[in-house]
Amino acid sequence: MFQPLPLLVRVIHKSRLRYYGKPGLKIEYPYQAYFEVADQSGTMSLVLWNELCLEWYQRLNVGTVLYLQNYSIKQSYQNRSRPHIDNHRMKSFHSVEVCLNPWNPTAVLTVVPAKSVPSQWGLPEVSYNFTTRSELESLLNNSVCDVIGLVTFVSRVERIRSKGNKGPEKYWTYRWVHAVDGTSSIPFILEIYASSQPEIFNGIYPMTYLVCTQMRKCQDQDSLPYLTSSCETQIFTTGYHKGQPYVLDNRVKSFIQWTKTLKDTVMMKKTVVGGHYSFPHAPQIFTQSLADGSAQVPLVAAVDLKREIESLRYREHKRLAIQGQIKAVQYMIWPEEALSDQQMFQSGVGNIMDVPDPPSGQKTIEVTEISQNTVPSGVQSSSSTRKRKQPRKRKMMRCYLPHARIDKNSEAGQDFTEEEPGEQEEQSDPGTEEDIGTIENNPDQTIASGLQVPSEIPQSEGNTGVRAVANCYTSWESSSWQEQKKEVSEYLRPGGVYLESLSQRFRFDDKNILLQQSNLHAARWTPEETAHTLSPVACKGYYRITILGINQQMAIDAAFVPVMSSGDPRSLGLPQDPHDNTLLSCLSSGFICPLTDPLFQNEAALPEPEEILATAEELKDTNFVLIIDLCHLGGEKVELLITKVYRMTDIALV
DSSP states (O other): OOOOOOEEEEEEEEEEEEEOOOTTOOOSSOEEEEEEEEETTEEEEEEEETHHHHHHTTTOOTTOEEEEESOEEEEOOOSSOOOOOOOTTSOEEEEEEEEEOSSSSOOEEEEEOGGGOOGGGOOOOOOOOBOOHHHHTTSOTTOEEEEEEEEEEEOOOEEEEOGGGOSSOOEEEEEEEEEEOSSOSSOEEEEEEOOSOHHHHHTOOTTSEEEEEEEEEEOOTTSOOEEEOOTTOOEEOTTSOTTOGGGGOHHHHHHHHHHTTOOHHHHHTTOEEOSOOOSSOOOSSEEEOTTTOOBSSOBOOHHHHHHHHHTOOTTBEEEEEEEEEEEEEEEEEOOSSOOOHHHHOTTTOOOOOOOOSOOTTOOOOOOOSOOGGGSOHHHHHHHHTOSSOOOOOOOOOOOOOOOOOOOTTOOTTOOOOOOOTTOOOSOOOOOOOOOOOOOSSSTTOOSSTTEEOOOOOOOOOTTOOOOOOOOEEEEEEOTTHHHHHTTOSEEEOOOOOOGGGSOEEOOGGGHHHHHHHHSOSOSSOOOOOOOOOOOBSSOSEEEEEEEEETTSSEEEEEEEOOEEETTSGGGTTOOOOOOOOOHHHHHHHSEEEEEEOTTOOOOOOOOOHHHHHTTGGGGTTOEEEEEEEEEEEETTEEEEEEEEEEEGGGEEEO
8 A cells, every 4th residue: 555755844824623523423523624734845735634633733833843644645625715825936736635534544743843943854934914904905805814903892702693504513603803003093803703712712802912814804885894714814812922933024023013102001091892893884875686685684574573583592693674663762871880780771671572552550750859869870870970061950750660569668769679570560451651741840841742851760659569661861752653552463672781782991900800791601610700890981871762663563672872982992984974963863874973082081062862862753754774783692681783774765776
């Protein structure tokens, strides 16, 4: 039997570890890993099979020199991705590949220490193709490059279903990262998929040096370019750079010199962790095909949205579009203190449920004066720090109060008790709600038709059970909604905005707890940690939007969290044409104008929520297409966030 001669090669590329197991496959360790190896004659693929992956995958790194014996040569598998090799002088052999098997024959691998590799062997050095952010714009789409940058933002980890749903990997895990290199005011936008480096992937955090190899450029029309990882991508952060060949690259040395000119205090103000992040942003025009109905974002009927929500798995993300009318809007105050999910979202946490009209037992409560003892901490903290100081007013609050038991002797200012999840209401009479306008010294004065401005929660008396729906600050409702609500067969009310929905300012003291929140469930138990007061990035509240489907049989509640600051990572790449801050223009653009800069304190105050909601009448009885991001955050928490609203004039049929 022919025995090939031994090979002396250097590893120049390393791909991810692949699992190819399936039911009925009688292989104990169905793993496979591709490497690109080279000598003075050229490059060729090397494949590590099965048990050898367990023993050797972590030991074979880029730059490693190998002495190979008892290998086999086979025809290469052509339908696979290959790394981009920058050295054009080297010949590539793609028709065959070197196979290392645990048996028949049993391959023999020997690692040659770097100090024992003489130059006479002529093994090529590992080369890189580092690109700066200022050069990225000039690269062609799908070009491959390597990048290095200082991390300023790390998103939460999410999952999407793998395309085609074939093979053992049903989901792809990924996260978004922003990194700067000093050559541009715009950072790299990196979409990094989890591969065979879980410790590094889960350990990316701001103020670390990040190296990503074999990244592919992607750019949609009218959007900033971003880089996405491939099967050949490797990532390295602070703590993993030692011994890597790229440390000798001139581009890397220049980057290190630039970082020495930075001030940590300035950079820390720009660092953010976690939260909802979706890129690229929705295009300005929603395009749908007349031939097959396809669109950039799948357009689903409102009645199908329930099935889409129920099919979500942990941290799975979907982006969908629905058509309907906006029937009601509530501005919900976001507590500034670090409270638990239950404390923050007494109205938002809940299952998807069939909800008719509010029960007849619900009451409307009136606030005639502001008392320190009756103000929830989140409301008080938020209202006391608003930029625009206003005189104290007498206000009326509309707050739905279903039946729940409370002590008869409850004192003024005592907190309301939330009923247990799943507790059934005693009555379900589909009555109508009262329309209460904002009262400012005169109960008959209102800001706009259907606009309510609730205030702090007052005391309750007697036997009446109470449960605060939310810290509702102000609201608007279409005049036709009460009648249309009677015809709604199903009303989906998933949770609103959660702690995981908002980006947090990064602090080294809270690094571990912030990483725990943004990563998936831990693989091993760690002691519970308590964070200091977390600081959401420029978020004092959000808008709860009630959408009535085009068939008027189903209603859905979704949240809209407008971008308010250039420090919000979602602002990057967002078209920022000035607008008039009507509710519709905010929903269409995704931001409130103008964006504030976190580095400057003395800026023009943004419009107040009641000013924005005073313009909501233009939404009345108008059809829209809404882009909604769905994500399952674990347990009963399902996030529905509106990222863009299209007028019918912004829809193109092609």
